[in-house]
Amino acid sequence: MTTASKSIVRVLNVTAMLVLVAIFVIPFLWMISTSLKSYSETVIFPPKWIPSEIMWSNFAAAWNSGPFLKYLMNSVVVSISILLLQFTTITLAAYAFARYSFKGDKLLFGITMVTLMIPGQLIFLPVYLLMSKWGLINNLLALILPFSSSAFGIFMLRQSFKQVQEELIEAARLDDAPEWKIILKIMVPMARPTLVTFALFSFIAHWNDYFWPLVMTTSDAARTLPIGISKLREVDGGAAWHILMAGNMILVIPILIVFSFAQRQIIKAFVYSGVK
Amino acid sequence: MTVWSRLRPYVMVAPSIAVFSIFFIYPIFYMIFLSFYNWDFINPVKEFVGFNNFVEMFQNSEFLQVLTNSLNYTILSVSLSIVISLGLAMWLNREGAWYGFVQGALFSPHIISLVSVSLVWMWLMDPKFGLLNAILEMFGMQKLDWLSSPDSSLLSLVLVAVWKGVGYNALIFIAGLQSIPKDMYEASALDEANRWRTFYKITLPMLSPTLFFLIIINLIGSFQVFETIAIMTNGGPVNSTNTLVFYIYEYGFRYFKIGYASAAGVVLLLVVGLLTLVYFKLLSRRVHYQ
Incomplete structure (x- = not known):
């Protein structure tokens, strides 16, 4: 040329x-x-x-048009609780699947993999009936419990636990270190990048989630920010676009700020989740 | 071996397996069970009706339209999104700060709540005061009705889905492109193969695992579209954007026809299940030709 x-x-x-x-x-x-x-x-x-x-x-008009402090608190409580519970459950399960062989481990891991492919949109109706039987509709537990473990998290973490060198663990076992110490002092630090990746992925997904809180709540008591923002459509018969977009900013800006600081990490998290 | 050391792995996986069984596996079976009953959720008695819900559903012209809408939406949005994002990936798969910035911009809709995306696009597509019609007019083109006409409503939702999805797909494609060994391209450069030939003979076959993964993931995702419909169109106008998950939601939560809604859920289960099976089949066969 x-x-x-x-x-x-x-x-x-x-x-x-x-x-x-x-x-x-x-x-x-x-x-x-x-x-x-x-x-x-x-x-x-x-x-x-x-x-x-x-x-x-x-x-201010958007914020004052509904119980937005309540929505915000609910969003924070739900996303953080899910994250903390998931950290605990997936670390335990991933360690067991990565490091022990036990009767039925294939079957139990199979259940995990099947769950990975079941979307909330498929099972919301029966789960709603279950929650309503337990009196948990309009309770934050209905938004937290189903996601208190993550098949995807177990899958990811099991991979990184498997990559931890055998010698490190053997050395610790020779020192008579108990299993919980091996997990906390060796496995978790070695898998830190995976855990950070998973945390970003999980937090963004549940912070943004509209579907699950919508189907599991009928009153503002347990509604989250995305539901609150979507209800701004009802302000002034739906024509108040300036108020709607102001409300929308409240939802978008925190995520965009996090994204601009951790863009590389977040993109890696999502791409990794796709490539596996 | 002590009893505890034998028991330990089970105790460790128990919380997770309990969550998966109670909230994901069991509900599937419960839904299949309910699809054979008539139940309004309030009455303590469930009436067994056999396959009646399914028969009624497939004779219901509304349901048939919902199924057609879902298929049209899925096929259009997945094919557009895959083709566009593959093109973008080939173009943007380069080093440099600029390319990183463009990739970031492309990806940003993916981490934004569907609520925000829906609201912004509803406003962009406002027939009277929206930006899209202003742009059309600026170029001397006719204004469009976007979401408010049954002729263009589903296409408008496809546009939003493609806008939201191409960035993610493109980045996965880029990751796939980068895993192709460079020497394969060097060999084809020596052979003086032209660009299209290189694309068909090297890029596409080497990219096929990524391509199939993305097609299946996008198909499964599109078939479950709900948020944009619930926020932007409510299934309308005249049912033109009513799709499967929204239909299940309406029959379950608005009309309280739990059995009928469950039967529609079983149809979704079959679609998702089939796609998942295909996915695992392909995964185990490793679509790869090296």
Whole structure:
């Protein structure tokens, strides 16, 4: 290629990349712009990008339109409880599957792998009936218990536990170290990257989750932030886009901030979960 | 061996296995059981009706439309998403800060709640004041009805799904591309094979495990679409976006026809189960030609 055609290719490439980035960034910019507009500026066509007056009050209006502190607390309690419970259960199970052979281990690991392929959307109705029999509808436990272990987590962690060198464990056993000490002092530190990856993955999934809290709750007592935000549609008959987008910012901004700091780690977490 | 050391592994896996059995495995069987009954959830008595729920369902034109909608949505969104993300992956599989930034932007919708994505796109697609129609008009094109017409509503949801999904798919493809040994390309460069030939003879076969994985995962995911529908369209207009999970949800929680909803759930179970089987079959056969 001549230098001239090379530079044309480069210009085309850069232009195409800019268009591509625009397609993914503009919806977010549109959300930010709308969240700062007054109502009258959301109903002009063609729309304006920069509001003539910045309406910070939209955020207060969104926050005060429902029990948002309650929603936020519920979201925090649910995602953190799930994470802590999962850490405990998957570490124990992954260690057993990776390091012991016992009667029925294949069957039990099979159950784990089958669970990996069962989505919540398939079993929500029978689980709802179960929860209602136990009186757990509108209780945070209905949002936590089904996810207090993770088949995916066990699968991931078992792989990294298997990679820990046999000599390390044998040495510890010769020192008469009890099993719990081997897990806490050798296995968990060695598997730290996997645990961080899994934590990011699990936290984002449950923080964002809309489906499960929606089907397991009928009142605000146990509703989480995504449900609260989606209910902003009912404010002013659904036309209050400036309030809706302000509420939406409350949900999106924390995740985007975390993403901008830990982009590499998060992308790795999700890609790893896909490649396995 | 002491009793404890024999018991220990069982104790360690017990909490997890209990969670999986109670909340995932048992509900599957309970749902199959319920699909043979008529039950309104309040009445203590469940009435056994055999296969009636299934017969009724497949004679119900609404259900047949729901099934068609689900199929159309799935086939369209998966094929578009796979083709676009493969193209993007081939293009963006390069080193450099810029490429990293573009990959990050592409991926960002994947970590955003579907609630946010749905709300933003609802507003973008607003027929009167939305940005998409403003852009169409800027280029002298006709405004579209997007979600408010039964002709374009399902396609609009496909657009949102593709927007949300391509970044993730592209990054998985990029990981797949990077695992192809470089010397295979060097050999084909020596053979002076053209780009298309290289793509068909090397890239595509070497990428096939990733490709099949993504196709199956996307198929399973798309068939369960719920959030965008519940938030953006409520299944409408005139049922044009009513799909399987939303249908189960409505029959279970709005009409309290638990048996009928469970029967629809069994249909979803068969679809997901079949795709999963295909996946594990392919996995065990290792779709790979090196």
